[in-house]
Amino acid sequence: MSFQIPRGTQDILPEQAAKWQYIEQIARELCRRYNYQEIRTPIFEHTELFLRGVGDTTDIVQKEMYTFEDRGGRSLTLRPEGTAAVVRSFVENKMYGYPNQPVKLYYMGPMFRYERPQAGRFRQFVQFGVEALGSNDPAIDAEVIALAMDIYRTLGLKKLKLVINSLGDVESRKAHRQALIDHFQHRIHEFCDDCQARLHKNPMRILDCKKDRNHELMRTAPSILDYLNEQSRTYFEKVQMYLQKLGIPFEVDPRLVRGLDYYNHTAFEIMSEAEGFGAITTLCGGGRYNGLVQEIGGPETPGIGFALSIERLLAALEAESISLPISEGIDCYVVALGEQAKEEAVALVAALRQEGIAAEKDYQDRKVKAQLKAADRLHATYVAILGEDELQKGVINVKHMATGEQQEVSLHTFVSHMKNVLQ
DSSP, rough: OOOOOOOTOOOOOOHHHHHHHHHHHHHHHHHHHHHHHOOOOOOEEEHHHHHHHHHTTTIIIIOEEEEOOOOOOOOOESSSSSHHHHHHHHHHGGGGGGGSSEEEEEEEEEEEOOOBTTTTTTSEEEEEEEESSSSOOOOHHHHHHHHHHHHHHHHOOOOOOEEEEOOOOOOHHHHHHHHHHHHHGGGGGSHHHHHHHHHHHGGGGGGOSSSTTSHHEEEEEEEEGGOOOOOHHHHHHHHHHHHHHTTTTOOTTOOOOOOOOOOEEEEEEEEOOOOTTOSHHHHHHHHEOOOOOHHTOSSOOOOOEEEEEOOOOHHHHHHHTTTOOOOOSSSSEEESSHHHHHHHHOOOOOOOOHTTOEEEEEOOOHHHHHHHHHHHTTTOOOEEEHHHHHHTEEEEEEEETTOOEEEEEETHHHHHEEEEEOO
C-alpha cells in the first residue's frame, strides 16, 4: 500500500525549509525590535471559543472549521486563526494585569481551514501574527501596520499596496448596518444563500461576498465612511496621520470589511501587485478588535493585530524573483581513506561541530572520487583529506574548494586552523 499526503497540505522539504527558517528569523528579529514577545497556544481549542470569538456568521465558522468530538464528548476545533486563541490566553492568564501595557505578543504556527485548495491556499497553512492588547492609541494601529510592512520590505518585496478602512465604533456600525439592510433587502433574493442569511445577522459581510461581488448593488452600497460618528472619524484620521509620519503609503478603500466579525475601527490589508502573482492578491490582513476580550470573558480591553501567511509570502517573493540569502553549504567535508583514517575522521568531525563548524563525512565507504563529489554537492567550502600516510605523519591536507589552494595542517591544530580560516 502506498500513502499520499492529504489534499490541501504540503511537505516542506529541506531545500524549502531553509527559506522558511530565514523568514521566521527575520520576523522574530523585527518583533524583538518592536518589543513583541512570542506566545504559543494549543493547536486545538474548545469549539465555542471560535464560535464566540470569530463569529458564527463567518465563512470560517460556517464552512471551514475542522471540528471533532473527543472521547469525553467535548467539541474541539483545530485552530482556524490565531487571534481568538491568543485573546483566550490573555484572559485566562490575566495578562491584563501585567504592569507593562499594552501587552504585545506574536505567534507563529499551523492553522487549519477546510476550503478548496488553490494556488497559495492550503487546508493546513502557517500564519505569523501579532496582537497588541491594552491600548486605544491610534499610534499603536500605525505601529502594527508598520511592523507588517517592515517584514515584507526587509525580505525585499517592493510591489506592495496597503489598503485601509475604518469599520467605526458600535454606534457607527449600527447606523451603517441599518443602511445596508435598507439597501439590499428589496433585491436580496438575487444574491447567494450566504448573503441572504447574513442580511439581518451581519449585513456588512455581504460586502465581502466573492460570488456576488460584481452585482450592481455592491457598487452602490452605502459606505461605512459616510456613517462614522465624530469620534470614529477623528480616530481614523489620526491613524492616517501616523502612517504618513512613518512614510508608509496607503489607499483608503471603504469596501474593505475583512472576513471576521470581531473587527471594528481600523481594518487593513497588504496586497501584492507583482505581475502574475495570482487572483488572490492579499498577503496580510488585520485590524482593531475592541470588544473581543470582553466577548471571551475578560475585562474591557482594546486590541489590534494582523496575520500573514508564510506560504503566500513565499509566493510573493517568487513573483518578484527575489532570492533569499540562504547559506546552502557546509564548512568542511572530511575525506577519509583506510580504516584507521575513518575512525579518526569520526572524532575530527565531532570536534569541528563542537566548535560551531558545519562538518560532514562519508558514511557509505565510498572511494575518494565519490567522496569529493559528495563534498561538491554539499557546497563544502573546504575539504580535509586524511589517508594512512597523513595519519603516520600526523597531518591532514586541507583544500579550499573555490580556489584549489591546498596546505598540510597538523592534526593537533586542525580544528583551530579551520576556525581561523573560516573566520
